[in-house]
Amino acid sequence: MLRQIEAWEDRERNTGADLETSLTMADTAEEHAAMLSVHVHQPYFGSLKVRVGGREQTLYIGKHAFRDLHTGRHIVSWESEVGSLFYSDALEWSPRKGSQGRVRRRRQLDVAHKTLRRVTDLYDDEAGGETGGREEVLLRRLEEGSTAGMRDVVETLQPEQNGAMRHPAGTPVIIQGAAGSGKTTIGFHRLAWMSSAERGVHRAEPGRCMVLMPNRVLAAYAARILPELGLGGVSVTTPEAWATGLLGLEKLEVTDRTLSLLLTDTDNARRALAWRRAKLLGDARMLDVVRTHLWNRFGSALRGLRFHEPVELRGRGDLSVSLGEDDLARLLHDVFAADPLPGYRAGFREALEAEVLRQLNVGEDEEPGVLRQLSKPVTTLLGRIFAAATPVTEVRRLLADEQSLRASGLLSDKEIRLLLADPLSGVPTPRRAHADVTELPLMLAVQAFAHGIGRAEGRKLEPFDHVVLDEAQDYSPLLYALLARAARPGHLTALGDLNQGMHGYKGPSNWEAVAEQWPGAQVLTLARTYRSTRQITALGARIAETYNRSVRVQGVDRDGPEVQRYAGGQEAALIARAVRDAQAAGHHNIAIVTRRATETEQLAEALRDFDTDAQPITTQEHRYRGGLVILPVSLAKGLEFSAAIVTGADEATYDSSTEYERRLLYVAASRALHWLGLVSAGELHPLVA
Numbered sequence: 001m002l003r004q005i006e007a008w009e010d011r012e013r014n015t016g017a018d019l020e021t022s023l024t025m026a027d028t029a030e031e032h033a034a035m036l037s038v039h040v041h042q043p044y045f046g047s048l049k050v051r052v053g054g055r056e057q058t059l060y061i062g063k064h065a066f067r068d069l070h071t072g073r074h075i076v077s078w079e080s081e082v083g084s085l086f087y088s089d090a091l092e093w094s095p096r097k098g099s100q101g102r103v104r105r106r107r108q109l110d111v112a113h114k115t116l117r118r119v120t121d122l123y124d125d126e127a128g129g130e131t132g133g134r135e136e137v138l139l140r141r142l143e144e145g146s147t148a149g150m151r152d153v154v155e156t157l158q159p160e161q162n163g164a165m166r167h168p169a170g171t172p173v174i175i176q177g178a179a180g181s182g183k184t185t186i187g188f189h190r191l192a193w194m195s196s197a198e199r200g201v202h203r204a205e206p207g208r209c210m211v212l213m214p215n216r217v218l219a220a221y222a223a224r225i226l227p228e229l230g231l232g233g234v235s236v237t238t239p240e241a242w243a244t245g246l247l248g249l250e251k252l253e254v255t256d257r258t259l260s261l262l263l264t265d266t267d268n269a270r271r272a273l274a275w276r277r278a279k280l281l282g283d284a285r286m287l288d289v290v291r292t293h294l295w296n297r298f299g300s301a302l303r304g305l306r307f308h309e310p311v312e313l314r315g316r317g318d319l320s321v322s323l324g325e326d327d328l329a330r331l332l333h334d335v336f337a338a339d340p341l342p343g344y345r346a347g348f349r350e351a352l353e354a355e356v357l358r359q360l361n362v363g364e365d366e367e368p369g370v371l372r373q374l375s376k377p378v379t380t381l382l383g384r385i386f387a388a389a390t391p392v393t394e395v396r397r398l399l400a401d402e403q404s405l406r407a408s409g410l411l412s413d414k415e416i417r418l419l420l421a422d423p424l425s426g427v428p429t430p431r432r433a434h435a436d437v438t439e440l441p442l443m444l445a446v447q448a449f450a451h452g453i454g455r456a457e458g459r460k461l462e463p464f465d466h467v468v469l470d471e472a473q474d475y476s477p478l479l480y481a482l483l484a485r486a487a488r489p490g491h492l493t494a495l496g497d498l499n500q501g502m503h504g505y506k507g508p509s510n511w512e513a514v515a516e517q518w519p520g521a522q523v524l525t526l527a528r529t530y531r532s533t534r535q536i537t538a539l540g541a542r543i544a545e546t547y548n549r550s551v552r553v554q555g556v557d558r559d560g561p562e563v564q565r566y567a568g569g570q571e572a573a574l575i576a577r578a579v580r581d582a583q584a585a586g587h588h589n590i591a592i593v594t595r596r597a598t599e600t601e602q603l604a605e606a607l608r609d610f611d612t613d614a615q616p617i618t619t620q621e622h623r624y625r626g627g628l629v630i631l632p633v634s635l636a637k638g639l640e641f642s643a644a645i646v647t648g649a650d651e652a653t654y655d656s657s658t659e660y661e662r663r664l665l666y667v668a669a670s671r672a673l674h675w676l677g678l679v680s681a682g683e684l685h686p687l688v689a
């Protein structure tokens, strides 16, 4: 590898016919060199002894494929077809048509700083097959401390994860897995696998992929995995940020008033109403409700309009094009029937231009000139038809108008009454321009139909090469339908856990509702969890059992210290003691998890009196950089720490009669890898006492 890097870096060798060619060659060579140089210290992490056609050979598996031209020695990449053999339980495969290969031995090679540190056989034909080595290697890896970002698991990918990651490219997949089963991690690995040249037409260019995560703290934490996986350029954002960006309303404040109502209102009838209304707003049928509404809106905007314009054509004198209201209505009808992905406005422009050219019957070389002459009046006409409907106003108009809701014929009387009701009227709204998270997908639907949906490339919209949706249980079927329009067909991956759903009023009731929006989608399940020690996993299970009757998840049997309990006394003093204990146990990345964001600053202040300096993470603008932090449970979701301290671990803070609160307590208690402390000024919560 070093020899190859030297050759690439040698400017003398990279000389072309002229200066420009030489510079380009040198740049490319430098890029190659930079890419390879990070792998020099650990060129491979495993080997496979295989027998193909009677010949035995050893293949080395690394994070980067490499071939030494002098010696022919090579390393195969983990994401290649052959690389898959290292992770799966399969023993046979066919390297080429008609030939048969057999795996004789799988071996983990612990290499660091160019030194082989350890050899562990995972499978060995001669030693009787499976050795238990895979579990041993996994446990060693899981013993390590957390870092300030998500890490790759290329070296210890487990067979079921390997299968999920390599689900056929171009087929949508929903990966269901309990907390800590590696869903998010696997989602990113799937992108890396998808970006390999071996995927052929399904290859995804990282710069054209998007990962949607529930909040920006988590997005930034997860994005740290991208360079390790060679995924530079992937956009990692939140659905809200993506939606408001597409709408051109970055400053729009996104509220979740349904959640506010559910948490504060004591009127059960109103709570039920708010829940059902939110759920209906995210129903996939709303896509066609919006579509019908737009059809009527654009249809009436078009009434009385005509398109009559003079055109100058060399050699043919003064001509004109003329389309009456009926012609325009017919064009609009055809555009709606075709439902073009770039949106109706673009589709209408295209149809109108085609019609004009047909009327004039001009030669191909004259077409651009004609279109240029007509560009302004066409834009004016489009403005009259389409510009009146901005997503925000149009959604509000639709939801306030019984007739519009009725137009599609898709909603029952009861559902229409539900949409017209306003159970949230008592929940305050911000002063700034705002939209509720339950309305946002509808606004996105208006945008998608009128102007298209996808990835902005210059002024154009292109479909994403691949979209990954994390915490997918918290998003509505309507959003799924929109994502399907925004990505290449079949290039969708959802990662989620229906049992971890925090927002049932926004999410799907089951994965089947999602699969309906993603034709051909399969649901795969990751059954094992990896994050925490046996002691922490068991505590989490006790909380989850109260709302989740499904099968118990199977954790990796990793032993750790008992969960520590600190009850009775001044809270800050107890927390400071817990922090010292966690530090004494050797942990550096420690989270103090509070129930509410408003508590964090105050607590940070109070802890200073006890010589404890914890960094508060209060808003989505903060970033987690490791060390000791205080953050609310809503921002802790998806993050993990070597040690976690749950404050207010009591009944007064997490009301056990409310399922939502128990779910939050579960999230808080499942953030730690190795060490967990529970703190309460009074008595501990009955579920964790």
Ligand SMILES: Nc1ncnc2c1ncn2[C@@H]1O[C@H](COP(=O)(O)OP(=O)(O)OP(=O)(O)O)[C@@H](O)[C@H]1O
Binding pocket: 138, 141, 142, 151, 152, 153, 156, 157, 158, 161, 177, 178, 179, 180, 181, 182, 183, 184, 185, 186, 497, 500, 530, 531, 637, 638, 639, 640
């Ligand atoms: N094969 C593996 N080898 C080593 N570590 C793994 C493996 N799979 C998962 N992990 C580790 O398990 C932890 C949980 O992974 P991840 O955060 O991707 O899970 P998740 O299912 O998305 O969890 P949550 O639902 O809580 O967000 C991480 O620390 C990850 O590195």
